[in-house]
Each structure stands twice: as C-alpha cells, then as structure tokens.
Amino acid sequence: MEPIYLDHAATTPIHPEVIKAMIPALEDVYGNPSSVHHFGRRARQFLDEARRIAAKSIGAQEKEIIFTSGGTEADNLALIGTAIANQHRGNHIITTTIEHHAILDAAKYLEKRGFRITYLPVNESGQVELSALEAALSEETILVSIMTVNNETGVIQPIKEIGAILNNHLAYFHTDAVQAYGLLPLSVNDLGVDLLSVSSHKINGPKGIGFLYVKDGVTIESIQHGGQQERKKRPGTENVVGIKGFAKAIELVMIEMQDRNKRYGNYKQLFLNTLDEQTVNYQINGVHTIASIANLSFPGTNVESLLTNFDLSGIAASSGSACTAGSVEPSHVLAEMYGSANETTINSIRFSFGAANNEQQIKMAAEKVAAIVARLTKDNDIR
C-alpha cells in the first residue's frame, strides 16, 4: 500500500504546473540575471516577473521583496539584519517562546552578542497575549518578531492587533508567515508588518527558495557579502530555477487559496470525525488553528512509539523536533502552552493535510491511527 502523507507542514509535493514552469529555466534560460547581454536579460525577465508576483501576493512593492534560500534564511536576515542595522537605536528585541528555531536560534545568537531578548509566553490556547507584548515594549525595543501561524499547532496569532499596537512604536514588526502564506490572505499594509518571511516549499513550490518582505524605509544590513544582487541585501547569483518555480507556486496558491482552505479543512474534519467514530481518546492542542494542521494529544502514549508505528503502517506525520541524535524531544511549543511537565508534550502528533491527500486516504489514515492508539494504550495497561 502507498504510504499516506500527512506532513504538509514539513514540506509539500511540487505542483505539476510548477515543474512545468521551471523547465525553461533549466533548459534554455541559463544566463546570469546580472549579465548585460541577451542571456542575462532573459533570466532577468524571469526574476522580475517573479518579484512582481511575489510582491503582489502580499500587497507589497517589488523592491520590497528579497529572495532568499528559504524561510530560515529569511528569518535570520530579518532578525540579525535589522538588529545589526538598528543597534544604535536600542538593543531590545521581543519575540515569543513558540517561534520556529530559525527565529529562536537567531535570537539566541543575538543574545550572545549583547542584545536583550524578551520571549513572550503563550496561553493554553497557544496564543500570545497582547497585554504581555505591551508590558514588554520599551524605548529600547527595536524589533518585534511574532509568527503568523505556529508550525506545530497551527494556532493563528493576532498579527493585525499586534501590528496596530506597534503602529505607535518605533520598533519594527517582523512576522514569520511561512505556515500562513497561501492559506491566509496576507496584506502587509493591513497587518501592519515591516518584515515578513515566506518559504516556497510549503506552498507546493521547489525547496531552496523563499523571500523576505522588507518594507521600504526599513534599515537592514546584509548578513552575507559579495555582490549587488537583491539590492545588496542578499548577494549571490539568484536561484533562477527556484525563483521561477516559486513564482508559479505563488500564482497557483493565490488563485486556489479559498479552495485549498476548504479542501484541507474538510480533510481535517474528516480525520477528526473518523477518530471520533473509532472512539479514540484524543485532545486537540491549540484554539483558532489554520485549516491544514491538527495537533492531537493521545493520552497514555508517547511520540516515539506513535510515530514509528505510524510510519511502519504507512502514515507519515510528525511532532515537535528531533534532537541531533534522532530521538524526539518534548515539544517546546506545547511545553509553553501546558507546562514542561505536562504529558501532552510527549504524546502529541502533528497531522498536516494538503495537496498529496484525498478523502479516501484521510479516512484510511484515521482508522489506522485509531487502531495503533488503541493497541498502544492497551499495552500500557498490561505493563
């Protein structure tokens, strides 16, 4: 039996039309976009078109888009780049405890270099509270970075409200929109954000490409050096093939956003309904979540046993993050929501739905999950 992919928050399959769109950039258009000749210009056309598409997708201007190698680089550039460029204004940065490690580790890096970082907590629903942000803001604050949608729980953060608070503050506002982009309509002006990170491979585009939106007027310093590309903010010969595919993936997702939301939301509901039919004991982690992600706690089990059993039965899901030696660490996000001693941190699985799925698969997967959970919780009674 074909394995069933329920890990779209990790990465997504490339859309066939995206592959088609990339072929010219692989076959004919091999020029360097910086070259002042025919070959270069053709590649530059791809680049310009992609930048237009990317900018339009978030209501930005073309010059506000910096293509990067993906979400991690966009996050690093946003944090480290603005921190270094604005350290004369203050040394305080606010983020949250539930960010992706691209933000958390970049923040730790800055902490080691003298910046003061405030990590805002989240409540049991998985949301940042605005009062905590307001309390943490000071004259020294130069940057606030809060993700749009949490990658583990799918909880949507109140970005617009945060943007409104920061409207009257000098601090820049960055949001890591990697999990939100393509499923939530994002307009940078509406949201009031100054910087926003996006990754291509989460929206059925190729891996190795993403962008950072940097609002016109925001000062940011490049963290790599050696060329004029991306207005010197991200030097290096552009990944034209990736950018071409990314642009196509953006075009598609902008047309299909509503439809995808509905479809993935239906998958989630069907999955949960099937678990209910099988009388599985589970709890949903997080309130107000994105359509594609269901983070479920299965009391009396543990993540490693669940994930291994799932995989051996042909179900691909995930949880938290693995340590460098492969073993699954308790989820830092769930630990922030429920406390680090809470069992939920070691018995929760993220199922994320998307383009690789159909209803029949979802039902079958839920039935298998139910059977495995039933078997493992029964084993526990014997032990």
Next chain:
Amino acid sequence: MRYMKDNASTRVVVGMSGGVDSSVAALLLKQQGYDVIGIFMKNWDDTDENGVCTATEDFDDVVRVCNQLDIPYYAVNFEKQYWDKVFTYFLDEYKAGRTPNPDVMCNKEIKFKAFLDHAMSLGADYLATGHYAQVRQVGDTYEMLRGVDSNKDQTYFLNQLSQDVLAKVMFPLGHLPKKEVRKIAAANDLATATKKDSTGICFIGERNFKEFLSEYLPAQPGKMMTLSGIEKGNHDGLMYYTIGQRQGLGIGGAGDPWFVVGKNLSENVLYVEQGFHNEYLYSDALIASQLNWINGANLAGPLECTAKFRYRQNDSKVTVIPLENGNVRVDFHERERAITPGQAVVFYQEEVCLGGGTIDEIIKNETSIDYVG
C-alpha cells in the same frame, strides 16, 4: 516456537548503536530476507548548549548504514528509564564502596526490557543485537551459548536474561569471529566498516572517569593504610578505587608495587598491600545475590561448573551451593585473586551460560572478610 513464519514476514528490530557489530547484525538479517528495522537508543543526555550531543555521530552512522541496507530507521529515548534503573544503581553501588557493572544492568533493564517492549510494540517478532552470544533452542527451553569468538564473548554481560527474553532475541553475530565481522562490513562497504570499537562505560565515553563520577558523588579524600595500620598516603575518595587496582595509588619506594586490597567505608580508609600475589588479594569463596538462572529453574543442590568473576577472564572451576535465602555460595576449586563486590559472577557449563548474580561477600578461611568493603 521460533521461526514459524517465513523470514520475509518476520519483523526483526535491530538495536543499532552506530558501531560495526550492530551494523553487520542488521546486514546479515537483511541478507536472510527478514523485515528489518534499525532503531537507535538514546539513553544519556549530554546535549551541549548548541543542541549537539555525542550521540549525534553515532546516530548519523546508523542512518547511513540503514540507508545502505534500505531499511527504515528510528530513534527512541530511554534517558529516564536509564537514569532510574541503571544510573541510580550505578551511583548507589559506588556510594556503598562497591564496583558496579552498569552494562549488566543496562542489558537487564533497558536493552532487553524497555527496548524489547518498544520493539514488540512495533509489531516485531524478534529483537536482534550485535552481541557476541548465541541462542539455542532445546525442546521448550532456550539456552544462551558463548559467542564463538572467545575474546569477544559477551554472555558475561547478558547473564540476567530470562527464558521470556531469549525467546524473542536474536544474536546474528554469535557464530562469527570479530575479524570476520569486520571483513563482512568491509566487503559490503558499510559506512561503519572501519569505525573504532567503543570502549568503557557508554555514558562516560572518552571522558575521565574520576571527573565524571565527581560530578555526581562528593569525593571524600582519606587515608591509605596497610591492613596492619601503616599509613601509606592519601586517597582521593574510596569510590575511585577497585579491588586489585595498581594504577594511580602514587605510593613510591622500594619493593613490589602496591595494590588496593580493600576499603573501610565507615573510617574512609583505603587498604593497600604490596605485591601482585599479596595474600590479602586472595579468597576461597563468595556469596552472590540477584541470581538469575537462564533455564528458569532455581538451583536445587550443589552444582559443579565454571565461573567468571570479571569480563574476559578465563573460567575457573567452582561449586555453587544454593542458600536458603535464594542466594548462592560459590566455592572456588583454586583460590581466586581480587574478587570484587558489585561485579557479576557468571556460571557456565562448557559453552552454555547458566546465569549469574552479583558478588556480595568474599569468604576466606570460612570467614566473610570485611576489608573488601
């Protein structure tokens, strides 16, 4: 009964450490057509501030080998169980002035209990490891035999395994000499073919033992004395020394080298005497507890067999006498040197490992000697 299903539908979980032995164990099972799954166990947390742990490289090797063999691989974390069942025992034994054997305990409580349970929860029929030992079914009973490579035989560490466990265990390397295992690894170009064998206690690794132990137990320096009460200097803490030890005493002067012959816990004195064959290092018998008989039957009467008192020692002839409380008295046919409380005594008849226990008391001239701690 074993081997009822055909190999392709027999699922075998291989405990993979990232070393050459477990790599070859997985390879052999794969070649025999089993449904093989590689699992890496993480028992100890030494993650540094960058989130990197020493287990990283070992897990990477597991990944590389499993990808070469095209088998799925996973990791499982038993840090809590290891701490509770093995490390706590390890510290308690040192606190009591004894020399524990964490490998025996790890096999009993982790590898062949928690890990075996985990394997079974994955629908495995068997758990395989790269140990040098063999399982033989005789009627309804499973026997554990020494590995054919007498230099690598690991039954000493496996003496606590039960019938239930042996029924579910495979040791694919038991019939092979280590040299041959290396050869197989090289011939199949396994990523771990030339990797150095790990030595020492797994959680201490390459680190300094004294330093490691001092992080967990307060060291109480005290006096070194001969049994007749002559002071010979100072020791760094009784837990750092084991019976028969010569290195690290720092006693100079003329004559034969000095050896640790015992400990006095209440006075915090380390007893030392001169000469490898010093009389105080020798004994006639021992009392062992925590007995496990692999065939599952308790000892009914005296048993003539051979025994090992440490790993990689030659067998010695002994008579094992059951005591009323379930312990045994082990009489040596010839006097033994440097028997150490806390270590395992393991019994054999020819190639069959009968089981073993923990050395508790040392007897000389029909008296329990108290100076060994």
